[in-house]
Amino acid sequence: MTAPVLIPPLGEPRPQPELAVTEETLPNGLRLVVVPRPGVPLVELRLRVPFAAATARAAAQHTARASVLSGAVLLGTGARDATGIAEALQTHGGELSVSTDPDRLLFATTLLAEGLAPVLGVLAEVLTDAGYPADQVEAERARVAERISIARSQPGIIARTALAARRYGAHPYAEQLPATEVVIAVRSQALRKLHRERVLPAGSTLVLVGDLDPAAAVDAAGSALAGWTGEGTAVAAPPVPQQPPGALQVVDRPGAVQSNLRLGGPAPGRTDPDLPAVRLANMVYGGYFSSRLVENIRERRGYTYSPRSSVDHLAAASSFLVEADVATEVTGPAFLETWYELGRMALTPVTGEELDAARRYVLGSMALSTATHAGLASTLSALAGSGLPPQWLAEHQQALARVTVEEVQEAARRFLQPSGLTAVVVGDADRVADPLRAFGPVEVVPSADPA
Amino acid sequence: MTAAGADLTLRHPVERFRLENGLRVVLAPDRSVPVVAVTVSYDVGMRNEPQGRTGFAHLFEHLMFQGSANVPKMEHARLVQAAGGTFNGSTHQDYTNYYEALPAEALERALFLEADRMAAPAITEENLRNQIDVVKEEIRVNVLNRPYGAFPWLQLPGIAFESFANTHDGYGSFVDLESSTVDDAADFFHRYYAPGNAVLCLGGDLDVAETEQLVRRWFEPVAAREVPPTPPTGEPSPTTVRSDVVEDRLAPAPAVALGWRVPDPVGDLDTYLGTVLLAELLSEGDASRLERRLVHDDQLAVAQSSYVGLFGDPFDVRDATLLTTQVHHPASVPTEKVVTAVHEEVGRIAQDGVGADELARVQARTEAQLLRQADSVLGRTLAFANAELIHGRAELAGELAARLAAVSPEQVQAAARGLDPGTVAVLELRATGGRR
Numbered sequence: 001m002t003a004p005v006l007i008p009p010l011g012e013p014r015p016q017p018e019l020a021v022t023e024e025t026l027p028n029g030l031r032l033v034v035v036p037r038p039g040v041p042l043v044e045l046r047l048r049v050p051f052a053a054a055t056a057r058a059a060a061q062h063t064a065r066a067s068v069l070s071g072a073v074l075l076g077t078g079a080r081d082a083t084g085i086a087e088a089l090q091t092h093g094g095e096l097s098v099s100t101d102p103d104r105l106l107f108a109t110t111l112l113a114e115g116l117a118p119v120l121g122v123l124a125e126v127l128t129d130a131g132y133p134a135d136q137v138e139a140e141r142a143r144v145a146e147r148i149s150i151a152r153s154q155p156g157i158i159a160r161t162a163l164a165a166r167r168y169g170a171h172p173y174a175e176q177l178p179a180t181e182v183v184i185a186v187r188s189q190a191l192r193k194l195h196r197e198r199v200l201p202a203g204s205t206l207v208l209v210g211d212l213d214p215a216a217a218v219d220a221a222g223s224a225l226a227g228w229t230g231e232g233t234a235v236a237a238p239p240v241p242q243q244p245p246g247a248l249q250v251v252d253r254p255g256a257v258q259s260n261l262r263l264g265g266p267a268p269g270r271t272d273p274d275l276p277a278v279r280l281a282n283m284v285y286g287g288y289f290s291s292r293l294v295e296n297i298r299e300r301r302g303y304t305y306s307p308r309s310s311v312d313h314l315a316a317a318s319s320f321l322v323e324a325d326v327a328t329e330v331t332g333p334a335f336l337e338t339w340y341e342l343g344r345m346a347l348t349p350v351t352g353e354e355l356d357a358a359r360r361y362v363l364g365s366m367a368l369s370t371a372t373h374a375g376l377a378s379t380l381s382a383l384a385g386s387g388l389p390p391q392w393l394a395e396h397q398q399a400l401a402r403v404t405v406e407e408v409q410e411a412a413r414r415f416l417q418p419s420g421l422t423a424v425v426v427g428d429a430d431r432v433a434d435p436l437r438a439f440g441p442v443e444v445v446p447s448a449d450p451a
Numbered sequence: 452m453t454a455a456g457a458d459l460t461l462r463h464p465v466e467r468f469r470l471e472n473g474l475r476v477v478l479a480p481d482r483s484v485p486v487v488a489v490t491v492s493y494d495v496g497m498r499n500e501p502q503g504r505t506g507f508a509h510l511f512e513h514l515m516f517q518g519s520a521n522v523p524k525m526e527h528a529r530l531v532q533a534a535g536g537t538f539n540g541s542t543h544q545d546y547t548n549y550y551e552a553l554p555a556e557a558l559e560r561a562l563f564l565e566a567d568r569m570a571a572p573a574i575t576e577e578n579l580r581n582q583i584d585v586v587k588e589e590i591r592v593n594v595l596n597r598p599y600g601a602f603p604w605l606q607l608p609g610i611a612f613e614s615f616a617n618t619h620d621g622y623g624s625f626v627d628l629e630s631s632t633v634d635d636a637a638d639f640f641h642r643y644y645a646p647g648n649a650v651l652c653l654g655g656d657l658d659v660a661e662t663e664q665l666v667r668r669w670f671e672p673v674a675a676r677e678v679p680p681t682p683p684t685g686e687p688s689p690t691t692v693r694s695d696v697v698e699d700r701l702a703p704a705p706a707v708a709l710g711w712r713v714p715d716p717v718g719d720l721d722t723y724l725g726t727v728l729l730a731e732l733l734s735e736g737d738a739s740r741l742e743r744r745l746v747h748d749d750q751l752a753v754a755q756s757s758y759v760g761l762f763g764d765p766f767d768v769r770d771a772t773l774l775t776t777q778v779h780h781p782a783s784v785p786t787e788k789v790v791t792a793v794h795e796e797v798g799r800i801a802q803d804g805v806g807a808d809e810l811a812r813v814q815a816r817t818e819a820q821l822l823r824q825a826d827s828v829l830g831r832t833l834a835f836a837n838a839e840l841i842h843g844r845a846e847l848a849g850e851l852a853a854r855l856a857a858v859s860p861e862q863v864q865a866a867a868r869g870l871d872p873g874t875v876a877v878l879e880l881r882a883t884g885g886r887r
Binding site: 008015042074083085090094142257300304305306326357 | 483525528538552554555557591754812826
């Protein structure tokens with residue numbers, strides 16, 4: 001580092017608080033992960049239910065039904081209507097959000113610590129007795145369809161869905177947002193069946209973090225959720241076949257003032273010993289502000305506001321992703337620099353300083369993101385989805401600490417080389433397709449929505 | 452006072468002192484996790500921009516990351532991040548802040564970095580041109596290249612208010628941004644970035660005595676400068692309905708925003724707290740009045756929200772400000788029907804009041820959200836900093852949960868009476884992009 005002597009050195013690191021994790025499996029198969037933590041008098045709750053589409057054939061229908069179910073599950077039970085459910089949670093500071101991704105259904109809320117038992121009671125009611133009243137399901141599916149059409153007008157979503165479609169081909173992960181015409185046909189009967197077959201305790205994980213007594217929390221969960229049973233087993237996404245990267249795809253958005261550059265390719269999964277080196281290579285490339293990509297296309301050339309790269313995990317596929325939203329007139333040059341920096345990562349070693357900075361940032365930001373109840377709960381829930389215990393965090397930190405410059409270069413050569421990545425550009429094809437042909441064949445497709 | 456509110460107040464005692472150069476310093480120690488937050492808030496925001504320099508407060512924020520007397524370009528980020536920390540800055544209506552969250556052992560480094568740019572940021576022609584380009588891309592990402600990008604935060608103030616300070620686009624016009632000069636930046640820095648115009652607020656794993664020494668070591672050498680008076684941004688309350696229509700060629704469906712002037716957040720805090728809870732009661736969650744009426748019962752809308760303060764934080768703004776209700780609805784539902792339903796729901800509260808049970812539930816939810824923000828060292832420290840800068844009392848941030856818990860149903864009813872349909876500003880967004 002070229003910093004002058006004036007800069008104060010870092011002091012001695014202070015020890016991170018250790019996690020006191022209680023893990024239990026209830027007789028119905030539900031796994032509990034309970035962590036008491038000092039801090040505010042709140043508890044964070046995350047219930048993760050495996051919810052992948054079983055096959056590519058079923059994906060379009062499943063994704064549509066899941067998108068309606070995540071709102072409709074709160075529309076009423078035998079004992080309460082939608083307002084009654086919301087009021088019962090609100091009394092304890094809670095508001096249940098239900099969301100889906102290609103792997104899971106997630107029930108999440110924060111709550112005042114004294115409300116743990118009653119909130120678990122309401123959750124149990126929703127899990128075992130959601131009614132899916134037909135008239136309200138019809139209204140909900142219309143709202144979901146309308147929200148999806150609004151989402152599809154966002155360029156970031158257009159880019160993400162285009163890249164997923166290209167990378168995953170016939171795999172269910174290609175289906176990122178359901179088609180509105182399928183959503184609008186979802187019926188309450190289908191939701192009841194989906195709930196019965198897939199909202200199951202076996203394979204699901206309930207994470208509770210915060211101001212709680214672990215034994216009491218386990219008891220409260222055990223008694224509230226004992227009646228949640230179900231036949232059947234959790235469904236995980238099928239393995240993802242390797243796709244060749246294919247030609248650069250331009251999704252035409254006539255008149256767009258920016259182009260959304262997206263590149264993506266495979267990355268090691270959470271249990272793969274190559275992951276720590278790839279995470280660090282990603283950081284040096286574009287994973288944080290002090291990276292080569294940010295220095296080049298933002299701070300040197302002013303092409304973009306927020307360029308970034310990341311390593312992202314789904315249960316059956318992990319990805320290395322690059323994103324930059326750039327002015328239309330510099331789309332070609334911005335793609336060139338993005339490509340060049342990838343090539344430089346793949347072919348020449350990073351410096352020891354770059355590696356050390358990236359390593360300290362990753363370790364520090366992991367500590368920051370797990371220093372709140374909410375951050376820790378979400379992290380543990382995500383790990384549970386990969387079948388990993390909370391101890392994985394500490395093991396991963398130790399593995400990051402050991403990575404060498406050579407290992408980063410080897411990882412970059414395998415996973416960051418630009419010719420191995422699938423590329424999509426959303427933008428005004430009349431203005432950007434020609435410059436992009438300098439990199440190879442370009443395939444232009446129309447955008448589903450007007451720009 | 453509820454148990455949780457008391458707990459929040461007690462666990463974060465606030466220490467404060469002032470340096471010779473005028474810098475106000477607030478320390479909020481809490482040693483439960485080995486993390487510190489360092490924040491510097493300057494009392495200058497979008498409302499301070501002169502005519503012809505729209506967007507300048509935000510552009511200047513970018514310039515503060517371009518290096519300083521002893522820190523080359525890119526090194527600010529490297530010194531924070533290579534210590535395991537994160538950083539950012541943000542420009543608001545009434546203030547601009549800069550902050551880091553770091554492992555506790557990096558405290559002094561962050562103090563050095565903040566003091567160095569408080570003394571002498573690297574304002575050069577090259578950095579200015581580069582950041583004008585970056586800011587233009589930021590505006591394209593967040594406003595120009597996406598549907599609903601300016602709605603309603605950049606568009607509603609234009610009809611809700613009268614003065615230039617309150618009505619202009621704080622992100623800035625490209626013409627104004629491009630014509631900005633190094634001299635403008637130097638003048639802006641000299642006028643508004645004096646130590647006496649700033650609050651340094653530190654939170655988390657720190658020792659008070661040791662931290663005070665470190666603060667003195669790094670910030671006392673920054674020379675004092677004259678501090679500009681805080682310009683009044685209040686303006687007379689409107690007496691008529693104002694309305695406008697904007698077209699959005701990227702949007703697939705229409706939307707409407709209603710904005711009402713609310714009591715002075717600083718001068719009339721008690722009344723204002725009733726308005727803050729009214730917004731929660733109207734729109735937060737499935738049990739709220741507007742979610743039930745607009746989304747579930749009448750099925751007029753696909754999404755609705757209400758909030759106080761243009762950027763969504765009711766406690767970091769001065770007068771004048773708004774309660775905004777924003778509704779996204781299908782094209783088949785006429786805007787007028789949505790507006791009428793909103794007025795009816797507000798009118799019901801104004802006329803009939805709210806039950807104590809309903810208000811208690813809303814208060815419990817609001818308290819949980821405040822506590823959640825306070826669980827993050829950075830979130831808590833920024834809340835203390837805002838309370839010190841805007842309200843002159845950092846302690847207020849710790850007391851808010853209790854203050855909100857003490858608001859009565861009558862106060863919420865009075866707040867609803869303030870949302871007069873005869874003085875509302877209504878902004879209609881027409882989707883002109885066509886549909887699939």
